[in-house]
Amino acid sequence: MSAPYLPSDFLWGAATSAYQIEGAHNADGKTDSVWDTFTRRRRKIRNRENGNIACDHYNRMPEDVALMQRLGLQAYRFSLAWTRILPHNTSALNAKGIDFYNRLIDRLLAAGIRPFMTLYHWDLPQYLEDQGGWTNRDIVGRFEEFVSVSAKAFGDRVKDFIVFNEPMIFLSLGYLLGIHAPGRRGFKSFFSSSHHVLLAQAAGAAVLRSEVAGAQVGTTISATAAYAATNTIPDRAAARRFDTFYNTFYLEPVLTGKYPTEHFPVLKKIERHIRPGDMEKIRYDFDFWGLNTYTRKRVKHSRFIPYIRWRELKNPVGAKETAMRWEIYPEGIYDLLKKYATYESIKKIYITENGAAFHDQLVAGRVADTYRIEYLKEYTAQVLRAKAEGVPVAGYFAWSLFDNFEWAEGYHARFGLIYVDYLTQRRYIKDSGYWYRDFIKSVWQQKAV
Ligand code: IFM
Secondary structure (H helix, E strand, O other), X not given: OOOOOOOOOOEEEEEOOHHHHOOOOOHHHOOOEHHHHHOOOOOOOHHHOOOOOOOOHHHHHHHHHHHHHHHXXXXXXXXXXXXXXXXXXXXXXXXXXXXXXXXXXXXXXXXXXEEEEEEEOOOOEHHHHOOOHHHOOOHHXXXXXXXHHHHHHHOOOOOXXXXXXXXHHHHHHHHHEOOOOOOOEOHHHHHHHXXXXXXXXXXXXXXXXXXXXXXXXXXXXXXXXXXXXXXXXXHHXXXXXXXXXXXXXXXXXXXXXXXXXXXXXXXXXXXXXXXXXXXXXXXXXXXXXXXXXXXXXXXXXXXXXXXXXXXXXXXXXXXXXXXOOOXXXXXXXHHHHHHHHOOOOOOOEEEEEEOOOEOOOOEOOEOOOXXXXXXXXXXXXXXXHHHHOOOOEEEXXXXXXXXXXXXXXXXXXXXXXXXXXXXOOEXXXXXXXXXXXXXXXXXXXXXXX
């Protein structure tokens, strides 16, 4: 492939989330989120690991921002831990929690790094889960309150907001299949939560727009490029159902005010949770859509699998894959960008997560992760290819800045540009981190010419 076209009006950043890196799970007034309680349950997390300490970012934040600066990041995406800010089932704010994010934001700005704040990256307060969590419609008002408090506290300096991170992932794994927090299962909890998340999303976005002057309000969905295993009608229909479920179920209602149920009747179950006026409330004209994508799936019709009637094929023999066994398929990100660009009302897209986990080895202070460099080179080239063809993609955030707590997978797989030695908490910039730094620098050099 020829040298990539490097546009100057493009942001290069990296992303993290609170529970995955902060640690300090009960420090300075913070209370439990569903992830604190879920990780205490038996047989839920590989090696019974948890985010109690994680990367200890809460205590090492200044050092971590200095590392971001060394990488030359132009933007940093992080999330707020709701229970640091509102630790109890009341409106009482926790000044120390707010102070932590204030210090982080101030350091980022002083370092010339643009903060992108995610309001919700899965760590629901346990006190709300005890009242039904996302299955209880009252949560919409509670979320609005949290967003409003955050907008008032941080909106004088933060202008870029992501309301939710990946509804499909936390709702399907946490509310349908029970393998992520809070461990609920079944269609009822999945569909009611999904509907309430979408109501909360639009309500939260409206709060941000009204309370933060100059806010750029977005939200992030997960997406996996889907390809029919063969060109037969049943396989094409199966790929379409997969695509609806994983890629458009939380997008289309926001754009059109309608759930995309016509090709996938099971999804009609969500309709029993809709009250008059809801679908109008769910619509929202976001300034941007965040897209998180890592791999692709090949999908085949299967009459044996209830409801969904598809199965995913194994990765092709010889295909490159990551430590998560996710196939490396760079064209997938291009195909997704082209697909989302066909929605007229999507004005701007950021790749808010993309990256690869491997079992990195630290040898004499160095991580020679050429495989990750290759992944990043190929995926970013496909993003830039889409941009060159007119897709309104405006930035790319590598997942992740650090190795971190990968939910049910614990610390097993490392996604970072920076290696974390969890015993000493020492950080080591991996070769991929240096590669990313040079890559970003080359964009700036082009800009200066
Ligand atoms: O670690 C997660 C992140 O929290 C959400 N998106 C996918 C990443 C890798 O699985």
